[in-house]
Amino acid sequence: MPDRLNEVVGYDRRMTAETDAAHRVDRLWPDPAVDIPLDEAMAGYEPGVVRGRPLVAINMVTSIDGRAQLDGTAEGLGSRADRHLMRIYRAAFDAVGSGAGTLRATGVWLRVGDTLAAQRAARGQPPNPTGVVVAGTEAIDPASPWFDGNEPRLLVIGRDTPFGDAPPGTDLLRAPTERPEPRWILERLAERGITSFLLEGGPGINAAFLADDLIDEVYWTVGAHLLGTDALPMIAPIPGGSPFASRPRGGRLVSVLRHDSELFLRYRFGGEG
Numbered sequence: 001m002p003d004r005l006n007e008v009v010g011y012d013r014r015m016t017a018e019t020d021a022a023h024r025v026d027r028l029w030p031d032p033a034v035d036i037p038l039d040e041a042m043a044g045y046e047p048g049v050v051r052g053r054p055l056v057a058i059n060m061v062t063s064i065d066g067r068a069q070l071d072g073t074a075e076g077l078g079s080r081a082d083r084h085l086m087r088i089y090r091a092a093f094d095a096v097g098s099g100a101g102t103l104r105a106t107g108v109w110l111r112v113g114d115t116l117a118a119q120r121a122a123r124g125q126p127p128n129p130t131g132v133v134v135a136g137t138e139a140i141d142p143a144s145p146w147f148d149g150n151e152p153r154l155l156v157i158g159r160d161t162p163f164g165d166a167p168p169g170t171d172l173l174r175a176p177t178e179r180p181e182p183r184w185i186l187e188r189l190a191e192r193g194i195t196s197f198l199l200e201g202g203p204g205i206n207a208a209f210l211a212d213d214l215i216d217e218v219y220w221t222v223g224a225h226l227l228g229t230d231a232l233p234m235i236a237p238i239p240g241g242s243p244f245a246s247r248p249r250g251g252r253l254v255s256v257l258r259h260d261s262e263l264f265l266r267y268r269f270g271g272e273g
């Protein structure tokens with residue numbers, strides 16, 4: 001089933017390095033530049049560093065009116081340039097993950113494509129970041145194509161999640177709580193040497209990380225669409241109320257790129273720089 005995430009499967013097969021390089025952007029902030037390759041605009045990009053735990057960034061695409069789903073998936077909200085940007089972000093992280101809702105709705109594909117995989121390997125890293133799926137109370141289908149890849153893979157499940165033996169190549173982690181708690185997940189990632197974690201949604205798991213004030217960076221693609229639906233937003237309402245309801249979590253704008261009528265925004269929360 002297609003999604004902004006696993007649509008990349010088809011995208012990887014169709015697109016060549018030449019057409020990837022053809023995505024052009026204007027850099028609006030900082031250091032304005034007109035009509036440069038997206039790869040050049042992102043050269044030298046790396047996530048920040050957080051002391052004592054892995055850095056967490058979320059990467060989401062929404063419509064102008066803030067909806068993160070179109071007919072139940074993210075397909076159609078972002079452009080090909082956005083999907084290429086997703087892979088650039090992924091390639092800079094030790095681990096890339098999604099919630100079980102996204103796996104169930106659309107499948108997940110958390111790899112970076114051949115070119116970026118080769119660049120990672122040349123730097124002595126695994127070709128793909130560790131793929132992470134976080135499940136809660138409901139079952140996960142062990143036949144999901146996500147379990148087929150040969151990249152390192154970590155399935156985090158809740159205390160009572162029905163799940164049998166780990167499929168080959170999958171590191172299976174059972175949390176002591178009904179749903180794995182974000183801080184506990186990050187501790188387990190840190191034990192595995194992971195210092196940066198890119199969370200690609202969906203809105204439910206994003207909300208869990210925000211509730212615990214564990215979002216350090218936000219990569220937001222604004223697709224040039226209006227929907228007017230009641231689809232989920234980038235971050236779902238936090239169950240039980242948000243700690244930021246009357247004390248908003250302030251962020252700093254780090255970078256703005258424009259591709260056609262689409263905006264690629266980067267924000268940082270907390271820390272310096």
Ligand SMILES: NC(=O)c1ccc[n+]([C@@H]2O[C@H](COP(=O)([O-])OP(=O)(O)OC[C@H]3O[C@@H](n4cnc5c(N)ncnc54)[C@H](OP(=O)(O)O)[C@@H]3O)[C@@H](O)[C@H]2O)c1
Binds near residue numbers: 059103179200201
């Ligand atoms: N626009 C975008 O960029 C983008 C990106 C990704 C996904 N999406 C879309 O978002 C939708 C899926 O979003 P979603 O919110 O339903 O699913 P989700 O955020 O992918 O996953 C939520 C699920 O994670 C599990 N979970 C485990 N630990 C949790 C915790 N501590 N707190 C909360 N949940 C925890 C729960 O599973 P249990 O139910 O088993 O308890 C929960 O239902 C899909 O339509 C997908 O296409 C959009």
